[in-house]
Amino acid sequence: MQGRFHLYEGYSLCKVTFPVRIFKLLGVETLIVTNASGGLCPDFKVGDIMLIKDHINLPGFAGQHPLCGPNDERFGIRFPCMSDAYNKDLRKLALEISQELNYTNFVREGVYCMVSGPNFETIAEARMLQILGCDSVGMSTVPEVTVAKHCGLRVFGLSLITNKVSLDYSREEKVNHEEVLEISKMRAEHLQMMVNTLIARAHLLDEGINVN
Ligand SMILES: O=P(O)(O)O[C@H]1O[C@H](CO)[C@@H](O)[C@H]1O
Numbered sequence: 001m002q003g004r005f006h007l008y009e010g011y012s013l014c015k016v017t018f019p020v021r022i023f024k025l026l027g028v029e030t031l032i033v034t035n036a037s038g039g040l041c042p043d044f045k046v047g048d049i050m051l052i053k054d055h056i057n058l059p060g061f062a063g064q065h066p067l068c069g070p071n072d073e074r075f076g077i078r079f080p081c082m083s084d085a086y087n088k089d090l091r092k093l094a095l096e097i098s099q100e101l102n103y104t105n106f107v108r109e110g111v112y113c114m115v116s117g118p119n120f121e122t123i124a125e126a127r128m129l130q131i132l133g134c135d136s137v138g139m140s141t142v143p144e145v146t147v148a149k150h151c152g153l154r155v156f157g158l159s160l161i162t163n164k165v166s167l168d169y170s171r172e173e174k175v176n177h178e179e180v181l182e183i184s185k186m187r188a189e190h191l192q193m194m195v196n197t198l199i200a201r202a203h204l205l206d207e208g209i210n211v212n
Pocket residue numbers: 006034035036037117138139140141176177180
């Protein structure tokens with residue numbers, strides 16, 4: 001996909017995730033998601049690439065969930081398991097690839113949290129998310145991943161840390177979308193290289209071939 005639909009743009013989560021079901025019907029087996037997010041983990045730097053290990057579906061907690069409503073059994077079961085949302089083998093492979101590409105000083109792993117946006121977080125909200133165990137925060141991705149898991153797709157995700165989230169009332173810097181776009185451009189080639197290499201190698205996992 002070139003870009004995506006967001007909840008904050010006014011689309012329902014059913015519409016936001018519709019492309020994922022189209023992928024499923026087209027025979028797609030693996031969904032690779034990328035996004036931009038704000039870093040909450042104190043160890044993260046702007047420009048880091050975070051392999052998404054897990055997520056927190058904050059809108060889902062409040063009933064904004066793409067699978068609410070009658071379950072469409074053609075795609076998946078009523079109560080899908082999400083404890084293995086981000087495929088372990090693909091994450092391991094991505095870590096190996098980041099070592100080979102010499103990217104280790106800016107590749108991390110962490111938990112992504114979705115908020116609805118469109119405003120960036122208040123300091124109290126950011127502190128709460130950090131206490132909840134979130135390493136980064138953004139306004140997308142989780143609905144698509146949830147629907148992908150529901151219909152049995154394998155998922156891999158990368159989140160680019162485009163800014164540090166303000167956690168301190170004395171911090172002068174203000175988060176803004178221009179910074180998000182600028183950092184995304186700066187890291188675009190690295191991200192492309194990681195995704196291209198992963199795609200080239202991922203089929204070896206399916207064939208049970210040792211990729212080392
Ligand atoms: O669409 P993604 O990559 O998640 O981008 C993130 O960056 C935008 C805010 O700057 C929001 O859309 C947020 O979700």
